[in-house]
Amino acid sequence: MNAVEPSAEPSASWDAPYDTFSKKWNYYPRDVIPMWVADMDMPHAQVIIEAVMRRITENRIGYPGQGGKHLAETLVARLSERHGLHGLPAENAVFMSCVPGLHATARALTAPGDAIVVQTPLYGPFLDAISTARLQRQDNPLVPGPNGYEIDFDHLETVITPATKVLMVCNPHNPTGRVWRRAELERLADVVLRHRLWLVSDELHNELVFDGPYIPFASLSTELAMRTITLTGPAKTFNTAGLSTGITISHSAALISRVRAITHGLVSGCPNVLSEAAWLAAIATPEGDAWHQSTLADLRANRDQLTAFLHDHAPRVAYHPSEGTYLAWLDVRAYDWGKEKPGDFLLEHARVGLSDGLGYSPTGAGHVRLNFATTRPVLDEALNRLKPFLA
Ligand SMILES: Cc1ncc(COP(=O)(O)O)c(C=O)c1O
Structure with missing residues (x-):
């Protein structure tokens, strides 16, 4: 956690969507622009708000009759039609948000002493799920390539041991914003099958893709699908994290029954x-689609603005434009801001709250993650504040 001096009122020159209920906007003093936790500042889709309200006003908030059956079927149909993930049985689903899904799958697929292999840097709760389950964590650090971070397949082979039981993947990848290409997924699939691993694929950012396509891991082959558990949900694409829902789903009934047991x-x-109403409104209405398309266009414009800004004003930042998510991973080791936690420096001096890279594994030292899902005035102001330090 970053320590700062307390509050000043926000400057009148920028448009802070300050909101008492928002974790993002309440974590730092009010003069800080928060660009940390993965929440968007864009307004929610009206169709979602109305669907939630309707569930309440129609007096339908008792125990649900169907236990999410219709939602699971709708989601499975969308994954098949839009993303080529066919044959996923809707009944092989456990509804829970993705972080509990990471913890549950880590435990369901391992025994004490086992190991899980991950590509780092990586969204902290993956690391937490492995450590709290008292499993060994095997890191295969991503390597920067000409087009962004790449998986080091040679190193991956050296990291895997007989204790390795699970490969956990994040696609699109938080924090680097990579969207894994088919050739990369196929090589990972080959590793999974050769070493008889289980695969847990967190695909929560799946419909936040600029340079894709998003390819669900389980769509690669039936053999792989039977070894895969996929986690996804509406929290990122439709900005409903506070409704706390998601799905853990697999072609394999046996794998899902292990998750159910845990x-x-x-x-x-x-x-x-309420989250069921929201999710259905998001994925099964034209209004949900329209909101998604226009939000994606806004995010892409923000991504492009950030990319141009870094190119013009921050030549020493190593950065590859995010292909998906609304997160940018900035290597700022070239600056003399304290090698470990440059986010603290930028918080204190620029009054912009970023996520320090160390939370994403030791290789994250000297990096920051920037959430660009905000309004144009806020992004402009944040970049203006960062500019003198990045020059
Ligand atoms: C890759 C990834 N997985 C999971 C989560 C959190 O999931 P949930 O809120 O559904 O528990 C996040 C939130 O940022 C994330 O980026």
């Missing part, structure tokens, strides 16, 4: 009725 009595496995 979560039994701890999570209901059904969607909360």
Whole structure:
């Protein structure tokens, strides 16, 4: 956590969507522009708001009759039609948001002493899921290539041991914004099959893709699908993280029954009725689609603005434009801001709150993650504040 001096009122020159209920906007003093936790500042889709309201006003917030069946079927149909993920049985689903899904799958697919291999830097809760389950973590650090971070397949072979039981993947990748290409996924699939691993693929950012396509891991082959558990949800694409829902789903009934055994009595496995209404409105209405398309266009414009800004004003920042997500991973080791936690420096001096890279594995030292899902005035102001330090 970054320590700062307390509050000043926000400057009148920028348009802060300050909101008492927002974690993002309440973490730092009010004069800081928060660009950390993965929440978007864009307004929610009206169709989602109305669907949630309707569930309440129609007096339908008791125990749900169907336990998410219709939602699971709708989602499975969308994954098949839009993303080529066919044959996923809707009944092989446990509804829970993705972080519990990471913890549950880590435990369901391993025994004490086992190891899980990950590509780092990586969204912190993956690392937490492995350590709290008291498993070994095997890091295969990503390497910067000409077109962004790449998987080091040679190193991956050296990291895997007989104790390795699971490969965990994040696609699109938080924090680097990479969207793994088919050839990369196929090489990973080959590793999974040769070493008889289980595959957990967190695809929560799946519909936030600029340079794609997004290819669901489980779509590669039936053999791979039977070894894969996919986690996804509406939280990122439709900005509904506070409704706290998601899905853990697999072609393999056996894998899902292992997850059910771990979560039994701890999570209901059904969607909360309000999140179910929201998710259905998001994925099964033309209005949900329209919101998604226009938000994606805004995010792409922000990504492009950030890329141009860094190119023009921050030649020493190593950065590859994000292909997906609304997160940018900036290597700022060339600056003399304290090698470990440059985010602290930028917080104190620029009054911009970024995520320090160390939270994403030791290789994240000297990096920051910047969330660019904000309004144009806020992005402009944040970049103006960073400019003198990046020159
Ligand atoms: C890759 C990834 N997985 C999971 C989560 C959190 O998931 P949830 O809110 O559904 O638990 C995030 C949030 O930023 C994320 O980026």
